[in-house]
Amino acid sequence: MIEIFPKIVDIKSICPKCLNKANFESEVYFQGIHVLGKNVCNACGTEYISTIPTGHSTFFPVSFTLDKRHQRFDKESGSWMALPLISSVCEGLSVEGVFKRYNLGGEKELILINCLDDCFGHVFTKVWNVYLELQNRQNKTIAVLIPAQCRWLLPSTGIEIWSVNLALGQIKQGIKGLDEWIRNQFQRFNKVLLHPTYIHLNHQSLDFKQILGVAPFDLKQFTNLSPQITFVWREDRFWLSNRFLYFLSKVSKKYKLETLFSPFFIWRQEQLIKRVVKLIKRNLPSSSFTITGKGKLGNLPSIIKDERHEFIDLKVEHKWNQIFSKTHVIIGVHGSHMLIPSTLAAGFIEILPRYKIDHLTEDIAQSHNSRLSHFLGRFVDEYAGAGLISRHVVSLVKKFDFVKRNMESEAV
Structure with missing residues (x-):
C-alpha cells in the first residue's frame, strides 16, 4: 500500500533526462487509468511526470517531460500503455466525467483500489483485488474506482463504489474533474492508502x-x-x-x-x-x-x-x-x-x-x-x-x- 493522503510516503521515480532516482516532491494526480506524480529532479532540476506503481504501471513504469523531449519507458513491452498516456497528458486530451458514489464507509482510514481501464478484461482482473482485500481488511474503508458499466462486478454492500460514467474506450484519455472529485472524497478520512491493484493474481481462491x-x-x-x-x-x-x-x-x-x-x-x-x-x-x-x-x-x-x-x-x-x-x-x-x-x-x-x-x-x-x-x-x-x-x-x-x-x- 502507498500512503497518498495527507502526505506521500516513500514513493520514488526516475528522472527521464538524467535517470536520477528521486522521491516525489508533490501531490499525486488522478489522470484516470493512471495515478501520476509531478516531480522535480533533485539532480538536474528537470520537471517531469511519472506513474505511481499501481496496476500495469508496476511492471511498465513511465516518466516523461511535458514537452515530450525526455521519455522513459519500456519501448518493447510498454509502448501500448505509455504512448497513449504521454499523448493524453502532453496534448491535454481528456473527456468530461460524471462521478457518483454508492455506499458510505464508516472507518477513517481508506484503501483506494483503482479499477479504471479502457479494457474490460483489465477491469475484471483488477476487481479481483477487491474481493481478496475484503477477506483481509482490518478496520478500514475500501473504495473502488470503476467504470459505471462494470459496477455489476462489485458487491453491492461493504465497500464504497466510486463510479465514472464513461464508455471504456473514452477512459484511455484523461478524465476531466476526476482528480478534484477524488480529493474531495479524501477529506472524510484521516489517511488514504493507494492499493497496488495487482493484475495477474491467482484467482483460484475467488468465489466467481x-x-x-x-x-x-x-x-x-x-x-x-x-x-x-x-x-x-x-x-x-x-x-x-x-x-x-x-x-x-x-x-x-x-x-x-x-x-x-x-x-x-x-x-x-x-x-x-x-x-x-x-x-x-x-x-x-x-x-x-x-x-x-x-x-x-x-x-x-x-x-x-x-x-x-x-x-x-x-x-x-x-x-x-x-x-x-x-x-x-x-x-x-x-x-x-x-x-x-x-x-x-x-x-x-x-x-x-x-x-x-x-x-x-x-x-x-x-x-x-x-x-x-x-x-x-x-x-x-x-x-x-x-x-x-x-x-x-x-x-x-x-x-x-x-x-x-x-x-x-x-x-x-
Missing part, C-alpha cells in the same frame, strides 16, 4: 459465483448433459486460418482499409464456424450450439442459436453468463472477451495469434484447480483449421469421463 452472479459449470454434471458448444464472436480480431489472409488483415489495419476488407474476413470466419459445427455434429449428434459476442454481421445457420448483440448492457451480460455456465466447451480467439467465458464454462479452446504468445493465459481464468484443467483448457495456433478445432472438441467431450476416472483412481 459471488462476482458474476452464477456458479461455474458443475463438472459432476458434465456427462449428464447434452454437449453445449458456445462460440465467442469478434468482428475486430478474426479467426482466418490462412497465412495470406492474416497478412491481408494486418495490411488492412495498417492502411486503414478495414471497412473494405472486413466483410470478407467476417464471411471467412463464418464459413469456418459452419464447418466446425458440421464436423462436431457428425461425431456428437446430440450437441447444440450457441454464439455470443458483440456484432450481428454474417449469415449463420439456424442450428447455431444467435445470442450476439450490437450493444452490451447488464441484461446481456447476465444472459451470456448463464449461457457460459452451462457450456461444455467455449471456442474463441484470444482476447479479454474470453475471461468470463473461460471462468464459467467447463472447458475452452482458444485460438491464439502468434503475436499474442507472450500473453498466454492472460485472458483465461479457469476455475478448475487440478490436472483436469490441462485436459479441459486447450490452446491452438491461429492457423488451426475447422478439422483440428472440431477434433479437440469431440475429444474433450468424449474422453472427459475416462480422463476424470483415471485421475480419481490415482488418488485411491
Whole structure:
C-alpha cells in the first residue's frame, strides 16, 4: 500500500533526462487509468511526470517531460500503455466525467483500489483485488474506482463504489474533474492508502459465483448433459486460418482499409464456424450450439442459436453468463472477451495469434484447480483449421469421463 493522503510516503521515480532516482516532491494526480506524480529532479532540476506503481504501471513504469523531449519507458513491452498516456497528458486530451458514489464507509482510514481501464478484461482482473482485500481488511474503508458499466462486478454492500460514467474506450484519455472529485472524497478520512491493484493474481481462491452472479459449470454434471458448444464472436480480431489472409488483415489495419476488407474476413470466419459445427455434429449428434459476442454481421445457420448483440448492457451480460455456465466447451480467439467465458464454462479452446504468445493465459481464468484443467483448457495456433478445432472438441467431450476416472483412481 502507498500512503497518498495527507502526505506521500516513500514513493520514488526516475528522472527521464538524467535517470536520477528521486522521491516525489508533490501531490499525486488522478489522470484516470493512471495515478501520476509531478516531480522535480533533485539532480538536474528537470520537471517531469511519472506513474505511481499501481496496476500495469508496476511492471511498465513511465516518466516523461511535458514537452515530450525526455521519455522513459519500456519501448518493447510498454509502448501500448505509455504512448497513449504521454499523448493524453502532453496534448491535454481528456473527456468530461460524471462521478457518483454508492455506499458510505464508516472507518477513517481508506484503501483506494483503482479499477479504471479502457479494457474490460483489465477491469475484471483488477476487481479481483477487491474481493481478496475484503477477506483481509482490518478496520478500514475500501473504495473502488470503476467504470459505471462494470459496477455489476462489485458487491453491492461493504465497500464504497466510486463510479465514472464513461464508455471504456473514452477512459484511455484523461478524465476531466476526476482528480478534484477524488480529493474531495479524501477529506472524510484521516489517511488514504493507494492499493497496488495487482493484475495477474491467482484467482483460484475467488468465489466467481459471488462476482458474476452464477456458479461455474458443475463438472459432476458434465456427462449428464447434452454437449453445449458456445462460440465467442469478434468482428475486430478474426479467426482466418490462412497465412495470406492474416497478412491481408494486418495490411488492412495498417492502411486503414478495414471497412473494405472486413466483410470478407467476417464471411471467412463464418464459413469456418459452419464447418466446425458440421464436423462436431457428425461425431456428437446430440450437441447444440450457441454464439455470443458483440456484432450481428454474417449469415449463420439456424442450428447455431444467435445470442450476439450490437450493444452490451447488464441484461446481456447476465444472459451470456448463464449461457457460459452451462457450456461444455467455449471456442474463441484470444482476447479479454474470453475471461468470463473461460471462468464459467467447463472447458475452452482458444485460438491464439502468434503475436499474442507472450500473453498466454492472460485472458483465461479457469476455475478448475487440478490436472483436469490441462485436459479441459486447450490452446491452438491461429492457423488451426475447422478439422483440428472440431477434433479437440469431440475429444474433450468424449474422453472427459475416462480422463476424470483415471485421475480419481490415482488418488485411491
